[in-house]
Amino acid sequence: MGSSQSFCWVLLFCLLLSGFVAQTHGKMKEQGLPPLRQSKLKPNFGFDTSLFEAVQAVNEDKFYVPQECTKEEDRIERLPGQPQVNFSQYGGYVTVDKAAGRALFYYFAEANNPNKDSLPLLLWLNGGPGCSSLAYGAMQELGPFRVRSDGKTLYANRFSWNYAANLLFLESPAGVGYSYSNTSSDYKTCGDRKTAADNYVFLVNWLERFPEYKNRPFYISGESYAGHYVPQLAHTILHHNKKANKTIINLKGIIIGNAVINQETDNRGMYDYFASHALISDEDAQKINKYCDFSPEAKHENRECNEATDAAGRDTYYLDIYNIYAPLCTMANYTTPQPKKVSIFNFDPCSDGYVYVYLNRPEVQEALHANVTKLTHDWEPCSDVITDWGDSPSTIIPLLRELMANGLRVWVFSGDIDGRVPVTSTKYSLNKMSLPVKTAWHPWYLNGEVGGYTEVYKGDLTFATVRGAGHQVPSYQPARAFSLIKHFLDGTPLPDTKRY
Ligand SMILES: *[C@@H]1O[C@H](CO)[C@@H](O)[C@H](O)[C@H]1NC(C)=O
Ligand SMILES: *[C@@H]1O[C@H](CO)[C@@H](O)[C@H](O)[C@H]1NC(C)=O
Ligand SMILES: *[C@@H]1O[C@H](CO)[C@@H](O)[C@H](O)[C@H]1NC(C)=O
Ligand SMILES: *[C@@H]1O[C@H](CO)[C@@H](O)[C@H](O)[C@H]1NC(C)=O
Ligand SMILES: *[C@@H]1O[C@H](CO)[C@@H](O)[C@H](O)[C@H]1NC(C)=O
Numbered sequence: 052m053g054s055s056q057s058f059c060w061v062l063l064f065c066l067l068l069s070g071f072v073a074q075t076h077g078k079m080k081e082q083g084l085p086p087l088r089q090s091k092l093k094p095n096f097g098f099d100t101s102l103f104e105a106v107q108a109v110n111e112d113k114f115y116v117p118q119e120c121t122k123e124e125d126r127i128e129r130l131p132g133q134p135q136v137n138f139s140q141y142g143g144y145v146t147v148d149k150a151a152g153r154a155l156f157y158y159f160a161e162a163n164n165p166n167k168d169s170l171p172l173l174l175w176l177n178g179g180p181g182c183s184s185l186a187y188g189a190m191q192e193l194g195p196f197r198v199r200s201d202g203k204t205l206y207a208n209r210f211s212w213n214y215a216a217n218l219l220f221l222e223s224p225a226g227v228g229y230s231y232s233n234t235s236s237d238y239k240t241c242g243d244r245k246t247a248a249d250n251y252v253f254l255v256n257w258l259e260r261f262p263e264y265k266n267r268p269f270y271i272s273g274e275s276y277a278g279h280y281v282p283q284l285a286h287t288i289l290h291h292n293k294k295a296n297k298t299i300i301n302l303k304g305i306i307i308g309n310a311v312i313n314q315e316t317d318n319r320g321m322y323d324y325f326a327s328h329a330l331i332s333d334e335d336a337q338k339i340n341k342y343c344d345f346s347p348e349a350k351h352e353n354r355e356c357n358e359a360t361d362a363a364g365r366d367t368y369y370l371d372i373y374n375i376y377a378p379l380c381t382m383a384n385y386t387t388p389q390p391k392k393v394s395i396f397n398f399d400p401c402s403d404g405y406v407y408v409y410l411n412r413p414e415v416q417e418a419l420h421a422n423v424t425k426l427t428h429d430w431e432p433c434s435d436v437i438t439d440w441g442d443s444p445s446t447i448i449p450l451l452r453e454l455m456a457n458g459l460r461v462w463v464f465s466g467d468i469d470g471r472v473p474v475t476s477t478k479y480s481l482n483k484m485s486l487p488v489k490t491a492w493h494p495w496y497l498n499g500e501v502g503g504y505t506e507v508y509k510g511d512l513t514f515a516t517v518r519g520a521g522h523q524v525p526s527y528q529p530a531r532a533f534s535l536i537k538h539f540l541d542g543t544p545l546p547d548t549k550r551y
Pocket of ligand 5: 228229411413416422425426427428429430431
């Protein structure tokens with residue numbers, strides 16, 4: 052096999068099998084007809100799926116990297132087109148490797164709350180791998196602003212999570228969004244281990260720049276492939292706290308949504324979701340159950356399995372698989388000259404395009420202190436420059452167990468109309484953990500309506516669905532998502548009928 056061909060296989064493997072859950076960009080270019088990045092079994096070809104270990108990830112003499120910027124230099128006066136707000140914003144780079152010239156970009160929105168000095172610090176990560184937390188988390192999901200259809204002006208998100216926490220967004224690894232490396236080979240050697248190590252070095256150095264957050268309760272949140280990033284970063288933090296015998300980072304808990312957790316159950320759950328939501332035929336569903344081996348040990352392709360998953364791919368091709376009931380973006384242009392009427396309750400399927408235009412504006416980049424080195428590629432919601440992904444464990448369940456055993460708060464949520472990492476996948480993955488139930492399954496409420504369902508396990512792990520939400524939960528159900536994060540941060544159970 053030629054090297055370019057074997058490269059393709061490795062990439063295909065990363066993209067398709069190991070939970071490469073690219074987000075919805077591309078829809079625009081496809082004029083609303085997204086190809087399903089179908090999850091399909093391919094042989095492993097030596098791809099590293101071994102369990103995650105932080106031990107070799109970062110050694111102590113590499114923790115602290117000399118930085119050129121200060122907090123005040125990172126202060127954002129005002130984002131172009133933003134409404135008036137009462138909280139401080141910061142944006143800039145943290146160098147994570149001086150020799151390589153590798154720097155990660157962050158955007159930080161302090162809490163919009165008079166008690167901000169006592170509110171926790173919350174980090175949000177998007178997945179992909181290769182997708183930007185600015186593109187999705189900050190600008191389309193839980194951040195303080197959303198971009199209007201003119202690609203120029205912003206409106207306030209009244210369910211922004213910075214009403215409940217000081218909110219940090221990180222573009223990671225280098226090659227995502229504005230984050231970059233001066234050593235271009237870094238883009239070819241990405242993987243889970245390096246991402247966790249860089250994220251850790253980022254955090255330690257970010258806290259040097261913002262020392263008032265050093266002892267603040269710290270939580271990590273994320274969705275999709277961040278189902279890997281979040282527990283891996285948490286594991287790395289615990290590892291170094293233990294090694295140093297002190298609290299370098301005051302980590303209290305993690306929360307992950309529609310998260311890639313366990314390859315085998317994630318894949319099986321996806322096809323079961325297609326079948327139970329009347330997207331594929333019973334015959335194909337039965338064939339998939341009978342002939343597909345989704346286990347990490349599987350070495351051979353199976354013809355019947357491939358035929359059935361191909362058919363499933365064709366059947367779901369014209370859907371937004373990240374929200375099976377959502378309208379598609381059919382606009383030929385990225386933006387409209389006049390901004391469309393907006394509603395926080397009615398997510399615009401063309402939002403990706405508005406954010407793309409906004410974050411590529413030179414004046415926006417200047418305000419954010421982004422792209423100071425004049426990168427040769429544009430800002431993309433999901434990276435075009437990262438071309439390879441070297442390691443991705445087939446499961447992160449051992450990490451979840453470790454975090455629970457260390458007394459961290461662990462919440463797992465699921466928007467129940469996502470077809471990509473659907474609620475069935477998450478339930479199968481959690482079932483694999485065989486945790487004893489502490490609080491039996493029950494609906495949880497917001498404003499007298501069912502916000503979703505929840506079950507709490509001993510140990511402690513809370514599972515919660517968010518009713519009517521796709522893959523990007525806060526985009527589709529901003530009020531329910533806000534209630535969820537508030538209860539998570541407060542450490543209070545989601546309300547049943549007795550309390551709502
Ligand atoms: C900002 O705070 C001031 C004074 O507390 C208040 O009057 C104003 O309404 C606030 N503005 C916004 C946009 O929240
Ligand atoms: C990358 O190179 C540019 C140009 O030499 C330099 O200004 C910048 O500081 C470098 N980035 C890092 C993180 O060292
Ligand atoms: C860790 O620190 C505690 C107090 O902070 C001390 O009592 C203990 O002996 C230390 N353990 C080790 C192994 O150094
Ligand atoms: C789409 O783009 C074309 C060419 O740039 C422009 O003439 C047209 O007005 C745009 N349409 C909308 C709806 O923005
Ligand atoms: C950075 O700036 C250059 C020059 O203005 C621009 O061409 C490029 O698209 C920008 N890249 C990113 C990642 O923002």
